[in-house]
Amino acid sequence: MKEKNQERRLGQFLVNNKAIVIFLFLAIVLSFATDNFMTKTNLLNMVRQVCVMSVMSVGFTLILASGSIDLSVGYMLGLVGVFCALISKIAGLPVILVLLFSILFGMFLGFCNAFLFLTFKMPPFIVTLSTAQIFRGVTHLLCDGTPVSGLPDAIIAIGQDYFLGIPVQIYIMVIVAVVMAVFLRSTYLGRHAIAMGGNEEAARVSGVHVKRMRYIVYIIMGACVAIAAIIMDGRVASAQPTAGAGMEMDAIAAVVIGGTPLSGGYGNVLGSVFGCLIVGLINNGLNILNVSSYWQWIAKGALIIIAIMLDVQTSSLIKATKKRKA
């Protein structure tokens, strides 16, 4: 009896987190297709490759779940990255302050986005598309368009070092994801964000402070972007002004693949992380199989479609069998 219950729970879990199933499926296919895939190094590689994106996607899960959008996060990443490098290089601040100020700066940028569209009642889509351009310009002004190198060792360590055989950035990513998952599931702020995404008007009449909640959501997104920017800086040992460009679309795609709907009202952090892993796995796998870059684009597009297709088909299959049983 108990076993059956557990079985059913596992089943339910997998239905809700189909990204995991897709991921496992692709991983199994790849490990048969090539010898180089199922090595510890390569698997760690793959996870490391999506750390930056994952941290960003975790923030984006909150944004989408709350029924909003932020298209500025790509260029925001570049801006915070350059800011971080400059304050440590020029101002020569101690590392801990550099990290703190960078995260505060990210939160500030998120705040600016929210401030603009809340105060002037504009659509977030247009506001963040525009601030993206502003961030891009400011980044290039700050560093005159050239990458900033000479980061302190501690930041490089964040992007490159290992702790107990596992890259430091993976710990950070996991911590960010866990914090966000708990936030969404078990704090009233998280529930309010989701309620607002499900039906803003209903949330408002239930006493949710919608405006304040929007600020919180965008500030948290800013913090996630800042953390991603720091990891990125460490990973490439320099701050690239063009880093992050276009990453917002990858992040949205990963989040949607992970099961969070664009329309809001539900957020699945674990799904988002696995969404990123799926994208990473496809990139890594195609490289290992030495698919040429033109075919790689095609394969990537096709694989994502097939993965989601399988997902949709299996879940309707599951529903159908369930019904027959009932």
Added chain:
Amino acid sequence: MKEKNQERRLGQFLVNNKAIVIFLFLAIVLSFATDNFMTKTNLLNMVRQVCVMSVMSVGFTLILASGSIDLSVGYMLGLVGVFCALISKIAGLPVILVLLFSILFGMFLGFCNAFLFLTFKMPPFIVTLSTAQIFRGVTHLLCDGTPVSGLPDAIIAIGQDYFLGIPVQIYIMVIVAVVMAVFLRSTYLGRHAIAMGGNEEAARVSGVHVKRMRYIVYIIMGACVAIAAIIMDGRVASAQPTAGAGMEMDAIAAVVIGGTPLSGGYGNVLGSVFGCLIVGLINNGLNILNVSSYWQWIAKGALIIIAIMLDVQTSSLIKATKKRKA
């Protein structure tokens, strides 16, 4: 009495088409800021520079009004452009057939998008994001990554020649826009598309053939992209495989600035064209004022925000005065 009525109508028209007001405002500012702006050549330049994007935005107005999204249009433009050049160069077809087949090919690509997400019940966002990558890969495979030159003169004429002192492409753009405006305003299909965008379920219950309508919308979008691709080919006198990359975001921005909401249920073709003109005006103006690239990004972002801000503020002002009068 009649005059007053006309006045009120004009007022109402401007409130509904605020993009025109923003455009005029920016144009007046620019014509004072620089002597080179208010010349016939420069104005024609500006319009020509946004022709491709306008044709695309006109299609996008329908997509957004029907409550959908298509992120593949950027790379689709590149694909159709290369296809068009190749069939005229390799197959050596007569120009009229080249044009016809190119448009049919665009419609086919739109059909593929719709087929994928309708048949397998996937979100259009993810499907079109993926097909974009597929289109990109196919384009590069077709032309091996190199631009295809040697287009027939007729196609180059479409992008470069004048008729009665006005560039040919402007006529095409105007025709496409007018056809779409009539389609949306005065045909039952257009009405069904809008109803579907307002509330898909309710439209279905009222007898709208939602699935067929989605096909129609995407096929029309494909045709618009194909026309844009032909103009683009003619304009640069060759087919660039990277043409159009990232243009989907510009087009969405222009459409939203023009007053069509992302959430669907309303479409303003005239607004979209003026949305494109606003973006073109800002680019052109900043070039003429010789603002450096970095500042240009910042200025572009800021101007769009300010334009929409003014827009929102004035319309609430208008509402307020109306109230006082009543």
Added chain:
Amino acid sequence: MGENDLVLKVTDVSKSFSGVQVLNRIQFELKKGEVHALLGENGAGKSTFMKILLGIHTADSGSILFKGKEVHFKEPYDALQAGISMIHQEISLIPNMTVAENIWVGREKQFYKHGFIDRKAQLAKTRELLESLKVSIDPQAMVKNLSIAGMQMVELVRAVSYHSDIIIMDEPTSALTQSEIEVLYRVVKGLAEDGISVIFISHKLEEVFEICDRVTILRDGHYIETRECAETDMPTLIRLIVGRELNQMFPKEEAPIGEEVLSVRHLCRSGVYEDISFQVRQGEIVGICGLMGAGRTEIMRGLFGVDPVDSGEITVRGNRCKIRSPRDAIRCGLGMVTEDRLQLGGIRILSIKVNMTLVYLKKLCTAKLFVRKREESSRCREMMELMEVKAASVNQAISQLSGGNQQKVIVGKWLMNQPDILILDEPTRGIDIGSKSEIHRLISNLAKKGMAILMVSSELPEVLGMSDRILVIREGKIVAEHNRGDVSQEILIKEEFGAS
């Protein structure tokens, strides 16, 4: 009673939306522990007034004294904190959340344990609450899977759970069947005993006499009068509300009943309904009644192709029809006014015109493509007059209409298309008493002209008054059939419950 007994005193509240005066110097007093009915036609301004009390809208002028202090609520949060809660006319729940979560949205903090929400405690508290109110709803069900009636019950439970000083109920019974209405009566009486004041809005006057102490009437945004219920009667109230006499509530006209138009055989959807068979004839009105969740709406949805059916056969005028989508159904000559006006009924952001002509549109086209705009507008205006829709123009978005007027637009949409068979699921939900009799007259007329009508309604007087034949549904099956005049309300209720 002295001033001290007043929980709420409203003087001279006015409100206008973009130039249109909706409320004009409204007066209102509410005593502690009283149940106060607020009556008026559709669009009289009742909901707007209530939304001002809750801080959803702000008044242009006037003062609101709550427990003796002047208040200006800017957000519903402020009103809820101060002690005013509300059941909203349009369901305002969060579809992707469970019943338990919905009830406590905005108040999750009270379940905090070690800084996080204790879901078990939340669930237990919800169970306790549902049991104490004798409402049988699964607290873990997703709200989006509930029927409209279920949602309305959740709203009731939520409003009560605040333990506020004032509970506003804006048409809480519009989708409820008799048994839930009983629950509601009991709850309201209990609240009054505990000294909580209730503002009760309804278009069903019997309810007012059943539970209300006093009644205030609004007309066209103006305050008309406040009376003790005990000192007034139904005709007086109707006169005060409508501003004229109303002679007959259910103006059923005898129509010649012709041949069979619709025949449904063995319609089945596993787990929801099974073996549904019935016929409707030309000129006949078939009423369908049952309890909440009996499956009436589901059967109609299946019949109209909104949901898939597992098996069954539908014939229209002797021809078998394969109905897989509402479009097929419309082509076979069916029309359906849905129970749910937010999700399925109307397109909120679009205008009255677009909504009203949507089904009929193809018949308004030249060259099968271009809409004849002028004809469209004139037809739309005609229908608005016929249905007595109160709106500024045909281009007003229906989201800006009062609830009852939205319903009229949706009914008008289907009438315009003149189907052979019209399915009406709670057609008069939220419609005021004057218009209701107009709509009833209209339905009778249509039947007389040969339309076959299927009418689902939770209001038994309406079913009894209008139908030629009555089907009773219980647990997804047809359990009884009666002809006009053969049955009483008591018998129907018994059959709905299945009690012998």
Added chain:
Amino acid sequence: GCGSGETDKEALPAAEDDKGMQDAKDTGETDQAGDAKDAKADSAQLLIGIACYSADEYQKSWLDTFEAAAESKGNIKVVSTNADANVEKQVSDVESLIAQNPDVIILRAVDADGLAASVDACVSAGIPVVASSYEVHNDKISAWVGANQKDNGILQGEYLQGILDANPDMKMNLCYIWGGFGLTGTQERYDGLIDPFVNKLKADGRGELLAEKAGNWSASDAMALTEDWIQSFPDMNVIVCQNDEMAAGAANALKAANVDMEKFYLLGIDGSANGQQYIRDGLIDATIWTDLNDEISTNLDVAVKVAGGETYKEPVYLNSYKLMTKDNIDELLGSK
């Protein structure tokens, strides 16, 4: 050389002009006797990993030429990745390459600092790295092969200087179209033109740099820019672009505005197929063509040697960049 930072490069100014440099392989510093390893490389199959910069026309033909050359050698297999000009992606790409354990990795780095750590990763995995065409700031690379990106700009400047010298009355009002900002390659191309030529131009009072903007490597963006410049700078008579496609776009705009192309100087970089056509048509005056056959054979040689255990302490400079004009185009193309 470039492998060990900028100072090294400046210490070797002569090397840039030394045409024979690619032959002057400094094998004296080889750690082990090369012969044994060479023999092994000949018998067994050699796996070369290439981390490409992007998949645009020029980079793709570089890779294609390399693969063809490798194939003609017989026992060499090539695996490649494409970074889409994105540093982060290239870091990932190198990781993927390491996972396949090639004998040598050719790194065409998107950024000199950004890929420095990747070199460490390769070396610690026992895979030697050859930096090709683009700098990497890491001493652990086994060789640096390539022409200096700066040469592109320098050659463009020399061409324009030649025209100035031939027309003593002429003034040059120049506009510059970047591909994009923030990448090592674009900055060097720009610097190569500005440092010697434009600064001298200004100092001599023979002209100035009117404007510089990003054309995003796109013909249509460059075309729009040029159209606007024609309005605001009627006396503009030179446009220098960072690639041929943008130059072609500019040419379209100039032609449409009926600018006298005889008196206008339009320069590109790459010598792409389309660019060559524009040169022949007299629309583009000059471009910088890369002699790929020359470049690739050296790259391949160095890679094979490095795989065999050799290291090159000095950079291997190529002068595969050649100025291409209408006059020498047939000569250059015929020379392969």
